[in-house]
Amino acid sequence: MTERVIEVAGVEKAYRFFRLGSVSLELEAGQILGFVGPNGAGKSTLMRILMGMIRHDRGTVRVLGHPIPEEQASAKRDIGFVSEDMRLHGNVTLAWYMKFVASIYAGWDAAYADVLLRRFNLHADQDIKALSHGERVKATLLLALARRPRLLLLDEPTTGLDPVARHEILTELMAVVEDERRAILFSSHNTQDVEQISDQITFIDRGRIIDSSDKETFIDRWRRLHLDVPAGVTLPALKDVVETRTSGRMAIITTRAYSPGTESIYERAGAHVREVQRMTLEEIFVANVMSNRKEQAA
Amino acid sequence: MHSYLVISQADRRPMYLQIMEQVRRRIAVGDWAPGYEIPSIRALAASVQVSVITVKRAYLELERAGIIVTRQGKGSFVAETSDLRTRLQQGELDEHLSSAIEVGRQLGLTPSHVEKRLRELWDGKPPDDAGKEGKEEDQR
Numbered sequence: 001m002t003e004r005v006i007e008v009a010g011v012e013k014a015y016r017f018f019r020l021g022s023v024s025l026e027l028e029a030g031q032i033l034g035f036v037g038p039n040g041a042g043k044s045t046l047m048r049i050l051m052g053m054i055r056h057d058r059g060t061v062r063v064l065g066h067p068i069p070e071e072q073a074s075a076k077r078d079i080g081f082v083s084e085d086m087r088l089h090g091n092v093t094l095a096w097y098m099k100f101v102a103s104i105y106a107g108w109d110a111a112y113a114d115v116l117l118r119r120f121n122l123h124a125d126q127d128i129k130a131l132s133h134g135e136r137v138k139a140t141l142l143l144a145l146a147r148r149p150r151l152l153l154l155d156e157p158t159t160g161l162d163p164v165a166r167h168e169i170l171t172e173l174m175a176v177v178e179d180e181r182r183a184i185l186f187s188s189h190n191t192q193d194v195e196q197i198s199d200q201i202t203f204i205d206r207g208r209i210i211d212s213s214d215k216e217t218f219i220d221r222w223r224r225l226h227l228d229v230p231a232g233v234t235l236p237a238l239k240d241v242v243e244t245r246t247s248g249r250m251a252i253i254t255t256r257a258y259s260p261g262t263e264s265i266y267e268r269a270g271a272h273v274r275e276v277q278r279m280t281l282e283e284i285f286v287a288n289v290m291s292n293r294k295e296q297a298a
Numbered sequence: 299m300h301s302y303l304v305i306s307q308a309d310r311r312p313m314y315l316q317i318m319e320q321v322r323r324r325i326a327v328g329d330w331a332p333g334y335e336i337p338s339i340r341a342l343a344a345s346v347q348v349s350v351i352t353v354k355r356a357y358l359e360l361e362r363a364g365i366i367v368t369r370q371g372k373g374s375f376v377a378e379t380s381d382l383r384t385r386l387q388q389g390e391l392d393e394h395l396s397s398a399i400e401v402g403r404q405l406g407l408t409p410s411h412v413e414k415r416l417r418e419l420w421d422g423k424p425p426d427d428a429g430k431e432g433k434e435e436d437q438r
Contacts, residue, residue, distance in 0.1 A: 030350065032349065174344040174348075196349070
């Protein structure tokens with residue numbers, strides 16, 4: 001059986017103006033999980049809980065088999081965590097940081113660190129304060145990757161990067177999971193990056209997980225149907241339709257559970273299916289969030 | 299790193315279909331001969347920077363279609379069927395002809411009309427003397 005590297009069950013955390021939960025999440029070895037949500041949805045809070053940096057109020061968290069926060073020190077030996085606010089101090093060089101990290105973690109791979117320096121086009125002798133935003137992000141990623149940790153937790157690793165830097169980073173992330181014992185959880189609101197490299201995708205909004213599935217299922221089951229609806233025909237109300245837009249004889253249906261059978265249901269009701277469109281992950285995400293908020297409000 | 303295949307973001311088809319098509323084409327043109335060991339799922343995923351699950355799905359469907367075989371713990375290989383290349387070339391042609399037939403049906407043309415037009419285009423005849431149905435086609 002495949003090993004679970006992250007197991008989160010029924011986790012809750014309440015703040016004065018924000019509530020996370022109840023959150024359940026799993027990640028298996030060899031996989032990449034893309035964690036997608038609007039700003040302030042709770043992505044960073046959950047990542048900090050996984051790192052033991054925030055103590056949850058309720059529920060259980062296990063990372064690499066270790067209960068968190070109790071055994072966070074053992075877990076962290078094999079986790080590489082990168083987040084926006086992990087600022088590197090400016091007055092030392094990247095080489096200083098590489099030596100520092102190498103002195104703490106036994107798994108530091110100096111040869112791979114050199115390869116990454118070249119691939120990311122970084123210079124070890126450069127002062128941190130002289131680095132651009134993109135170079136800084138690549139430097140923190142280098143420090144995490146060169147340890148070859150079994151689990152990478154990356155909070156918005158590609159945000160604010162140019163297309164070339166994003167490509168370089170995605171390439172390295174895909175190289176990580178060539179080893180099927182390793183896994184990555186990364187959060188992003190760049191749905192294109194998530195769609196490209198994730199095996200599993202989890203959507204979060206306002207502290208709640210609103211949908212979670214493997215990527216192929218998402219891409220297969222969410223569809224838009226363009227229908228001709230002759231006068232006098234009433235469209236059947238299907239449970240998995242999240243949105244219906246009508247204008248004259250035309251109707252556009254968004255469904256979260258498409259199968260070829262869906263078409264015949266509408267055809268039998270007297271409508272004509274003109275086209276069935278696939279949706280990008282971004283369209284799926286937005287439709288998902290909107291329909292969920294509507295349900296919550298109702 | 300050498301690149302086995304190239305996946306396009308601008309191509310509206312899902313990525314697993316693009317992978318399947320490119321594998322089929324490499325076999326059809328003879329780059330990958332029967333019995334040839336194709337890249338492992340994880341190696342291909344890393345090379346084209348596409349999810350492991352997507353490549354897995356493409357391989358599974360290629361296996362179902364009898365185009366590749368996967369031996370547990372050994373890897374995936376091009377199926378050793380003698381007529382595989384011809385079958386794939388035929389399949390690609392059929393795909394294009396089928397969509398032409400579909401368009402013909404929508405325009406209400408007869409098989410003989412489509413056949414005649416195919417012969418004319420084959421001989422390099424320009425689209426001028428089209429009939430009533432042909433005009434409809436121009437408007438599309």
